[in-house]
Structures are given as structure tokens and as C-alpha cells.
Amino acid sequence: MDETRARSDAILVGARTVRRDNPRLIVHSPERQDRRAASGLTRSPWKVTVTATGDLDPHAAFFTEGDTTKLVYCPRSEASRIRGRLGGAATVVALGDVVTMAELLCDLADRGVRRLMVEGGGTMLTQFLAADLVDELDLAVAPFFVGDRRAPRFVADAVFPWTSERRATLAEVRSIGDVVLMRYALSDRFAAEPDAPPVDDAPHAGAADRS
16 A cells, blocks of 8 residues: 555545544655655655535644645635635645546646545545546455444445446456455556556546455
8 A cells, every 4th residue: 555655646535534534645664755755756645635515624634744735626616615724734626516536637637646546435436436537446355354234335336337248357466465455457548567657648547445
């Protein structure tokens, strides 16, 4: 996960994940931070979230941890109020009446983001996958069970492009200790080598889930 973060230009999580999990979303390894800095990048990727209501705490780790750009996307009608709530904690970006992930990707591309890591939660993953906007899906299977039917699912109800007739391509299976990582290619822009750039200049989105 840390290596994937280090190779990304920006990391996106939903506002619910910011509220519930209070994630830092930083690169933890000093060596990986140094490698990014040597390339002229911030030591951790940009942080991105999406909110319809602006119910975000400006003191959350998303805003206070890491010396990097923080972007909050929201509907145009809520932008002024959210800017007032967050102050200088983040740049608030208004996108239409409803924020769509396609518009968000276009705006990030205009800002220079080439590789976006969508780290969660389920609502964000569902929207990106259902809209066929993801080039790579990373799934990690851990060797234990969560015995709670209330535990969140990987994705919510939606119509997805991948079916029994259009199957995703399994590109790699890797053992990492007692965890199995599976990488799926979901578009023809998938980079087979982890460090390889996308094959064109469109924004490259990858979704990650730890199941």
C-alpha cells in the first residue's frame, strides 16, 4: 500500500472515510519520501476528497498531516459555505450541481495529476468502477475473517461494466507475507509494470481495496 501511494500523484477517499477513519494518507517510508523529493515531488501525494454536504473537520488528519496539496470537491451550491468551514485547510473546488467522477478526473488532469489512487471507501470505489473510469484494480486478501454482517462491502449496488461476458484481466498475483495481492487490468491503459507510466496523457486511475 505504501509503495502504491508513493507511485501516485494523488490519493482520493470519500468524505465518509475522512470522518469515520481519520486517515493520514501519507507515504510512511522515509526512503520512498526521499525518492519522491529527489524527483521534485511532494514527499506524499496530494490528498483529494469529495463531499456533498461539507461535513468535514478542518482538524482531521486529512488536512493537518503531510505538507502537500489538499483538494475538496463539492457541488457549486455548497462551495462558499464549505470554504468558510475549512478556511485555509484545503482548496475547495466546485463542480456543477452534482460532482461526477469523470469531471473530477478531468479537473485533476488539468492540475497535472497523471496517476490517481482511489483508496476508498465503498461509495467512491463504486462510482469509479461503475463509470468504467478505473485502469487498475488492486485487491489484497488477508488471512482472517470479519464476523460482522454490518461490515462494509467492497462496493455498493451498481451496474458494473465487468460481467461473465466481459471479464477483467488478471495481470498479477503476488504473495506478500501472509497476504495475497491480485492486480486486475480494467482498461487498455493498464501499466503492466508498477513503475511504468500510463500509455497516454489521460488521467490514470487505480482502485485499491484490502478485503
